[in-house]
Amino acid sequence: MPDPNDSLSELYHSTPSPRSPAALDETILKMAADHAPRANRRTPGWLPLASAASVVGLVSLLFHQMAGLPTSTDRAHAPTVIVQESQLQPAASRVDGFTGKVRAAPQAEPIEVSGALQSHNDEAMEPEAIITAADAVSKTLSAAPSAAQYQQPSIESQEPSARKIEERSAMEAVAPALKQQRAESRSHESLRATGELDMDATPADDAVNAEQWLENIKDLLTNGDKERAIIQLQHFRAAYPEHPIPDELTRLTDAPN
Amino acid sequence: MGLLHRLRGDESLMELYAGGDVGAFNELYSRHKDRLFGFIYHSSSDRTAAEDLAQETWSAVIRQADSYRPTARFTTYLYTIARRKLIDQHRRSATRPVADADSDETPAATGSEPDTHLEVAQLRAAIKALPADQREAFVLREEGFSLTDIAAISDAGVETVKSRLRYARQTLRQQFSGGHRQHA
Structure with missing residues (x-):
């Protein structure tokens, strides 16, 4: 700040400072209004990408609804399935390294699991139904033999075709x-x-x-x-x-x- | 809207204007127009040149609003532009003589006392006769800028600004005292 005791500062401020002329103010303000940046010129760079993603998502949702495929909302029940797969997969992988004799897994267990899945596919499941199905899967898995006891047939049960299973079993016999x-x-x-x-x-x-x-x-x-x-x-x-x-x-x- | 604008900082107003808010610019302009004009007036050769430079400065602010980023204070940004305009103007008019103290453009026409009027006119003339760096530092300091701000605007160190201020005051005291003594 200027030194108030300085005689030069005192003299400098002894008269009003020059003011911006009104004509200049008018000119500049008009210029500012005429050349004002458009409001939408500062849109974020990610906005077009987000818009495109939204459109794609909307189209995908419509497609799923029209084709009768399960939507992401329906897949909210998927934990029931995921639990089953995630628990079966390690057992299968361990069986691959197991070269001993083969012992068949109980046949009733896949039926219980598929029943739970079927009920899921039929209609949007109520929360209680989801819990029941999840419990059924959980009990089935817990009642099943340990992973080391699972043998080739239990892996084969995951094959999509029962005919293949029979053929392979016959060949193995x-x-x-x-x-x-x-x-x-x-x-x-x-x-x-x-x-x-x-x-x-x-x-x-x-x-x-x-x-x-x-x-x-x-x-x-x-x-x-x-x-x-x-x-x-x-x-x-x-x-x-x-x-x-x-x-x-x-x-x-x-x-x- | 005007009240909201008055509550905002300079940088925020500038960003609003960059988003298309003309009212934000009006508030910004009203805050800085007189002080900027004073700085330009004291640093330029005459009033007409000062008006031209002020217009060029604000015009540059308007044109560059899109690319403005609040990385520094708006005043530093504004006065840096003005300073560069002044440097360009001085280069263009390097061969022209600096306006003398008897010019009728002296703004102290409202001074009530003839002695004060004359002293102010002499001081203005002495300021204009200073080397550009010293004049710039002196005027900015008298317009209320801190040493740090002056250093930022001048793209110089604080110690350099102090030195320029010291030399400017020393020169002005010598010239003004001589003129004052002559007048007395």
Whole structure:
């Protein structure tokens, strides 16, 4: 601030300061009014993006309503489903690493869960119904065996098609027998070639041509070793049940010893 | 609306004007027009030039309202524009002589006492004869700006402003005292 004791300041302020001329004021105020920025020129940069997002959301909502799909409001009941999935998923993942024998999960449990879900899909559920369904899922999950006890069938139960489940179960039921037959055939092949049972026979040995095996059996028969030929033929049938067997060999086994 | 505008700060008014509120600018202009004009008048060569510079300054404020951001006080913003206009004006009129103290543009025409009238006229003439930096610092100081504000407007340090003020007062005292003695 100017020093009041300063004689220069005193003299400077001894007369009124010059005032802005009225004509100048009028000119400037008119200029300000004429060139006033438009009110909407300072819209935030995110406003157009937000508007676009709102339009997209509205269209999506209308689409869902017209198509009869569950809206986000309907999906508010989704915790019932999410709880089920989130609790089942770790069990399934742990089963993947479990290579022991398979034990089926109780069949009634998925039915209870799906029942809860079905009631959800039918109508907008009342809060009490949601709680009941959630309780049902929770009880089902808690009553189920631990994750380590869940075996392959429980995973398979999540497959969408029951037919696939049946097919896979049938294949898995046959698989051990097939494996055993293959192993025996490999062993017998090894026995045929080396005279000793090769316990290290690998699946690569399956490449042995069935026809070649049959030729070898014929050779045994030709050489008079009928007993070994019969044994080999039995093993061959076990290993290749669908492979046609020449009549001469068929008669060999059918003929009384 | 006028009352609400009066309750607002300069920076807020400027933002309102940037949003299209002309009344906000009217309030802002009424607050600063006379002091700004005084600063320009004391720093420029004559009254006509002062009016032109004042108009240019406010015109710049109006044009740049869109890009105004309240990062500093509005007064600093306003006087910085005015100062640059003055510098441009001084460069344009570098060859023209500074208006002398006997000019009929002296605004102290209302002075009742002839001696005071003459002393004020002599002081005005002495101020106009100061180097631009010293004149600027002196006038802003007499118009009520703090050293910090002057430093911000002048784009200089506070110590530099103090130095300019000291030299300005020293020169004015010498010239005014001589003139005053001559007049006496």
